Structures are given as C-alpha cells and as structure tokens.
Amino acid sequence: MTTLPAPLSGSEHNYLSRDYHVLSWLLTKDHKRIGILYLVTITAFFLLGGLAATLMRLNLLTPNGWLVEGATYNKLFTMHGVIMVWFFLVPAVPAVIGNFIVPLMIGARDVAFPRLNLLSWYLFTIGGIVALTAMVRGGVDTGWTFYTPYSTGYANTYVFLTATGIMISGFSSILTGLNFIVTIHTMRCPGLTWFRLPLFLWSLYATSIIMVLATPVLAITLALVAAERMLGLGIFDPAAGGDPVLFQHLFWFYSHPAVYIMILPGMGVVSELITCFSRKRVFGYSFIAFSSLAIAFFGFLVWGHHMFVAGESTYIAFAFSLLSYIVAVPSAIKVFNWTATLYKGSISLETPMLYALGFIGLFTMGGLTGLFLAALGMDVHVHDTYFVIAHFHYIMVGGMVMGYMGALHFWWPKMTGRMYPEWWGRFSAFTIFIGFNLTFFPQFILGYLGMPRRYHAYAPEFQTLNVMSTAGASILAVGYFLPLCYLIWSLRYGPLAKANPWNATGLEWQTTSPPPEHNFESIPTVDQEAYAYHLMEVPDAR
Template identity: 70%
Template sequence: MSERQGPRRQHYLNATWGLKSWLLTKDHKRIAILYLLGITVFFFIGGLFAVLIRLELATPAGDMVQPDTYNRLFTMHGVMMIFFFLIPSIPAVLGNFLIPLMIGAKDLAFPKLNLASWYIYMLGGSFALWAMFNGGVDTGWTFYTPFSTTFSNSYVIATALGIFILGFSSILTGLNFVVTIHRMRAPGLTWFRLPLFVWAQYATSLIQILGTPVLAVTILLVAAERLLHIGIFDPALGGDPVLFQHLFWFYSHPAVYIMVLPSMGVISELITAFARKRIFGYQFVAFASIAIAVLGFLVWGHHMFVSSQSVYAGVVFSFLSMFVAVPSAVKVFNWTATLYQGSISWDTPMLYALGFIGLFTIGGLTGVMLSTLGIDIHVHDTYFVVAHFHYIMVGGAIMGYLGGLHFWWPKITGRLYPVFWSKLSALMIFVGFNLTFFPQFLLGYMGMPRRYHAYPEEFQVLNVMSSAGATILGVGYLIPMIYFVWSMRYGERASSNPWGAVGLEWETTSPPPSHNFLEPPTVDHEAYDYVRRAQEQRVA
C-alpha cells in the first residue's frame, strides 16, 4: 500500500484506487466520505418530501394530494431527516474524519467496526427506502401506539426495522468514539487541551450509547405487537399507550441533542478560528456539553404534557426542561464573549457560525416557552412547535453541519471552493430559512395545527411566505452541492492550513496521508492558543 506513484504527493484519496479500495477501506477518512455520500442522498430525499409538503400548503384547499398521502409525506420527511440524515450527519461525517486527526491518532480505535457501522447504516437505509417505494408509512415519525400497532395500514414494520438496524450503526459509532477519545490521544493532549468539538462528540456519543438501545427495544415491542397481535401497548388488550410514549421519548428527546451537540462543537471551532481568539471559558463550554447530555435524559416528559401523564410529573419535567437552557445559554454567551475584541474575518464558515448563534437562540428561547405548561397546552401540536424544532434542527444542526463542511472541506479534499458562491448560498440559506419558519411561529400561535393538508383561508398569506422561503432555502442547499463537486476537479489547491487555524488537524497536509501524520504529534499547549501562534508568526 505504501509504494509511491510518480512525483505526486501521496494522500488518503490517491493511496489506492478502485471501488473495492473504498468499499473495503478501514481508513476513517474514507469511511467519512462514504457516509457523506449516503447522508447527502437521504438529505435530498427528505428534502423532496419537504418540497411536496410546502407545495400542498401553498393553497388552503387540500388540492394536490390526498389526506392519506399527506400523512405519508410528513412521516417520510421526518423519518428520513431525523434518523437517516441529522443523527448520523456530523458524527459520522465530520466526527469520523476529524476525531483521530484532532487527537493525533492514526485511526479510530476500531476501524473494522467503523466500516461495519457504515454498512449497517446503509442496510437500515435500504429497508426504509424499500418501505418508501412501496407506499411509505403514515404514523408520523413518532410511531404513536395504538395507531402504529393496530390501525395503520402502511409499512410500519419495514420502516421501524430500518430504524432498528440504523440504531446499531449509531451505537457502534458512539462506542468507537468514546474508546478512541479515552485511549488514543497523542502524548500531552490532556482532556482540557482537547478541541471542544471532541468534547461535544464525546457527550453526543454518551447519548447514542445510553439512549439508542431503549429505542431499539421499544421498536421491538411495537413490531411484536403488530406482528403477533399481542397487547403490549394496545389498551383494548390491557396495554398502556402512554408507556410507549415514555419509552419513545426517553430516546427521542435526547436524540435532539445527538443532532445539535455536535453542531455546537463545530461552532466552537469556527468562532475561535475566525475571531483569532482562545474560547471564552473553555471549561464551561466543555462541561456544558456534558451537562446538556445528562439533563437531556431527564426532560422527555415535556413531549407528553397533554397525555395522561400526571400533573406533578408535568411540573417536574417543565422545571427540568427550563434547566437545560442554562448550559445552552452558557455556550451562546461564551461564543459571543469570544467574539468580543476578536480579530474577526467574514469567511463562509463564519457566516454559518454566526447564523447558528442567532437561529439557535430563537429556537432555544421558544423551547423555554414550550416548556411552560400553560403555553404548551395552548400551542401543542401547532405550527409553533414545528417552527421551534426546525429552528433547532435546521437552523442549529444543519447550519453547524454546513459550516463545518465548509471549514474542513479544504482539509478533506485538498481543494478550495468559490468564495462568492459559498457566501451567497450561506446568505440564501439564512434568509430562506427565516422566511420559511418564522411565519410558522405566528401560524402556530394563531392556532394552525400541524399534520393537516388543508387549512382555513386566513392562514394563506403566512403559508405562502413559508413556501416561498422554502424555495430560497432549497436553492441555497443546491448551490453548495454544485460547487463542492465542481471544486474537487477545478477548485484551487488548498494549503495545509488555509484559514490559519490552530489544531492538530491543520498541522498535517491537505488532504492528510493515510496514517494522518508523517510524524506522530505531541501537544504541549492549550487548545485555541492563537496568542502563541501570533507570537510564533511574529518571530518567523
């Protein structure tokens, strides 16, 4: 594998050639690329459903699709986006690529397991796609019983099985990361010298490890009830449908943090790199990730304020949900404080980072509103909730994902992308996103319920705004697709450190060699030590 081919420098992309060398690779960087391909496909499939939803909602009458079809559209949108795009997105692509580089390791602790995780992911995705092509599933991504077990006439089991299989991929990735971060750090790289992206990935991995198995067993119970016609959650047979909701949200609320925590990690990297400063309150930001992961497991009942959950449980869950805002706010304040007196540059990744802070703040504050019992009962199951979680998942998670992709793209491919188009698309995504989802806050507050394909005429203006925004957002997502592909062939070659950032991943070449570093790195300084870098440059 290590014989040199001609005068060109050898790196992980050109070390070996052919389809087989990719499909059997154990290199974490190549596996990250494999994930990137799979995830992009699922993102655009999920996006296609969103397009159809927004088209239907452009007019008040339910004139484009049947109500039953509409149920399938929003279900498949949710399933594809949450399970097959958002949950694996940053961990499996950026985490896979960056964690070994950031900690100075040659690979993850278990490279074969890492490749197996990708195959498991694709297998789970194939089940879900098979179900989709056969007519899809109409239960909502939440699979509430007894509808999903007894009444739904769609491909519940195939989709659920896809999610069950995917869960193993998520668990094994988390396991791989935790072991890697514990055991594979370079000499001198103590816990409090780790980049905050690694801390965020560590916290995310804990959730994946602790939460996903509970979802797995819940899915198994749903499948058993549906297949064998035994009563586990069906009240007619002595079961308790609220128990299903408890089990489901025990995973699915923390899953929100699986989506947004890695994104927060990316933002910590971007803000420091483009403000040329050490992060304000490093340890607070690091522990805020752990605090969010822990508290995230104690708030699931806030999805069930209008179920038959006891009022006292509701009060406790309401209080704990507000408490999650504390570590989240610590992060937002510390990023903002990092900007203060920073030497700020406005490169594309920074635009995404600043966008993230604004949108995440709106999403987080409306989350505090929703954790209030009285307000939640008023806006429960309305577009207010839809807008809130899209501000977290799209405005938060996807902004972070795209920001990270733009930041590390030169490292991943060794190429630069066009500045103008990337800034334009970042701006379009920000504007399009707000135009899509801000009107939904208003719609929800006025009482428009979610999951209906028709609505009263007085809601049309805001819905048209939302659909128009979605168009801009969609184009904003397509542009990076085009210039990223374009850059791989025609983009300018990137230096090893095009942003002048600190971090071990920038000390190796772009793209990195197969074993990541030519010399095994050692670390003798804190993370984000831009002061030291500036002094070194002055001396040089």
C-alpha cells in the same frame, strides 16, 4: 502547537490517491474514507427528505391542499421526519465530520475500532435501504414518532419495515458513539490532556454518551412495536390491558436525548469556527466543555415534556417542566461564551464563520421558543401546532444544518485538498439564512394563531403566512442546491488547499491536505491549550 516541520501541501500519497479501486472504498477501514462514504450516503438522504418537504410546502400553498391527498400528505411528512432525523441529522456531524476529524484532532492513526466503524456504515446503509424500500412500496403514515395504538393496530402502511430499517441504522449510531468514546479516552497523542482537547471533541464525547445509552431503548421499543404489530400481543393496546402512554415514555426516553444528538455536534463545530475566525482564545473553555456534558445529562431527564397533554400526572409534569428549563441553562452558557469570544476578536467573515454566526442567532431563537413549550400553560396552547414545528426547525435546521454546513466548508480543504469558491460560499450562506427565516418564522405565528401540524389542508385565513413559508422554502432549496454544485465543482477545479488554509490551531491542520493514509508522518505531541490563537503569529496572507 506541534514540534513538526511545516508539512508539504498536496502530498502525492494521500488517503484519496492511495488506491482508486471501488473495493478499496467499500472495504476501507480508514476513518477518513468511511467519513466520505457517510457524506455521500447522507447527502442522498438529505435530498430525498428535502424532496418530501418540498412537496409538502407546495401542497400547503392553498388552504384546500391542491397537490396531494390527505393520506399521501401523511406519508410525505412521515418520510420527511424519518429520513431527516435518523438518516441525516443523527449521523450528519458525528459520522461524516466526526469520523473524518476526530482521529486527526487527537493525533491518532485511526479510531480505536476501524472494522466496527466500517460495519457502522454498512448497518446505516442497509437500514436506510430497508426504510426506503418501505417508502417506495407505499410509505408509512404514522409520523416519525410511531405513536401507538395507531401504529400497532390501525395503520395499514409499512410500519414494520420502516421500524426495522430504523432499528438497524440505530446500531450504526451505537457503534459510532462507542468508537468515539473509546478513541477519545485511549488514543490521544502525547501531551493532549482532556483540557487541551478542542471543544468539538467534548461535544462529540457528550453526543456519543447519548448515542450509546439512548439508542438501545429505541431499538427495544421499536422491537416491541414490531412484535405487537405482527402478532397482536397488546403490549401498547388499551383493549388488551396495555398502555399507549408507556410507548410514548419509552420512545421519548430515546428521542428527546436524540434531539441533543442532533444539536451537540453542531455546537462543537461552532466553538471551532468562532475561535478560528475571531483569532481568539475561546472564552470560558471549561464552561463550554462541561455544558456539553450537562446537556447530555439533563437531556436524559426531560422526555416527559412531550407528554404534557397525554395524561401525565400534574406533579410529574411539574418536574419535567422544571428540568426542561434547567437544560436550557448549559445551552445559554454556550451562547454567552461564544459571544464573549467574539468580543474584541479580529473577526473575518469567511463562509464557515457566516454559518457559525447564523447558528448562534437561529439556535438562540429555537432555544428560547423551547422555553415557551416547557411552560405547562403555554404548551397546552401551542401543543401540536406549527409553533412546535418552527421551534424544532430553528434548532435542527437553523442550528444543526447550519453547523454541518459550516463544518463542511471549514474542513472541506482538509477532506478534499481543494478550496471551495469563497464568493459562492458566502452567497449561499446568506441565501440559506434568508430562506430559512422566511420559511419558518411565519410558522411561529401560524402555530400561535392555532394552525395544527400534520394537516394537509387549513383554514383560509392562514394562507398568506403559508405562501410566505413556501416562498422561503424555495429560496432555502436554492441555498442548499448551490453548495451541492460548487462543492462538486471544486473537487476538480477548486484551487489546491494548503495544509492550514485558515491558520487554525488543531492537529488536523498540522498534516497535509488531504492527509496521508495514517494521518501523520510522525505522531505529534501537544504542549499547549487548544485555541492558542493569541500565541500565533499574525498570518502573512490568508
């Protein structure tokens, strides 16, 4: 792809060995180090969010909720939702993998605004600490959606503090999105035209547009909630002429597009992995590229499907239902193109590929059950049941977390200069896949049978399926714990990584592992399409 000589491996002067002082990390403007800072931070949040989920699943082992009281359970699912949505899923691929990889992929020295990039990590961390403070001091029980008037008038938990934390971290995701848009527009190296961009960048670009345009609406909505709560203004209070459904409109105007913030980057990762591990050009490049933009566009027009039973007019519900079907089309285009890419490829099943294949299967199930929920009649039946929980966990965990894990394994050699242990990688990928399905598939059935979400106790006939789900969750926990151990282990004991261990296309593989401070010895030039695996020589030995 480039005209560079083969780079050396294990360079003496890489971004990690440049300086070991703590301040050199805390004041760094290097996008790679900021990516690592995010990685450490969101891993901590993932463990906390997972802890809340563990306690919930344990509590649901018996119909009467043996472990925690109802009020505690409410706080646990709020904590789980708030942490996992805003402090793990939203930043996971963009802020960790994206920060690290985007400038490398486009052959740039850094992102366009390195100082803003560092600021975004600080805002994220401060927002996280504020939200955690609220949780430590007693928690919040509104659910991650903060529905009014409960959140503004009745809840006597730390709504204000949590909302403030989320608002602060929201600005970090705006800054990340802004940085990516400008970086991808203005900093591509010579020869890297838009249609030679790796598809990961198209999906991050679409994600960034959503971050920039949706997040400010969340910020102002939470500000209104906070103001109403402190001063009793009645903005969303029916008794004072306010309209609680207006809150839902404003909230979902952000939060539905935010669902696509949480899945589009994972889709971008899968496009990279599928091509690399089937040694093939991607099938339908421009279809995948534009389907990302289509998802971003239509994603802004479907928020009303969260309010089918909230007193929305029938006609607007028709429109939102139709648009929700339409947004499934570009997602399906992606799935078909990935499958077509696999066709007649020389497939090898390394850990990242296992995650990518897991993504395709689980995301497809999550997407198809989304169509059930977009149907006006069906939605009334399963609204606010475990069917919804299972649906979006198939997207968020089965899709995005799988994509994130795949990305982490794929780019781990580039980020750290070390290979992870392949056998353990495959083992934990299988464990996660099995544990995930055992956790969430029973929840589809539970929801269909009528078990409502957000209750700490349930009718006795649901117990068998709930026990299955909890058993699956414990397998899932093992699956997540293993990578935590072996990835940390590999930092010291893993074999040294070559510059391009996967024989992948993409400029990030043309520099050393780990890359030098300014990424490339000299700025590369590109003279061919992305994923030119058909032009690559057969690798001698992987």
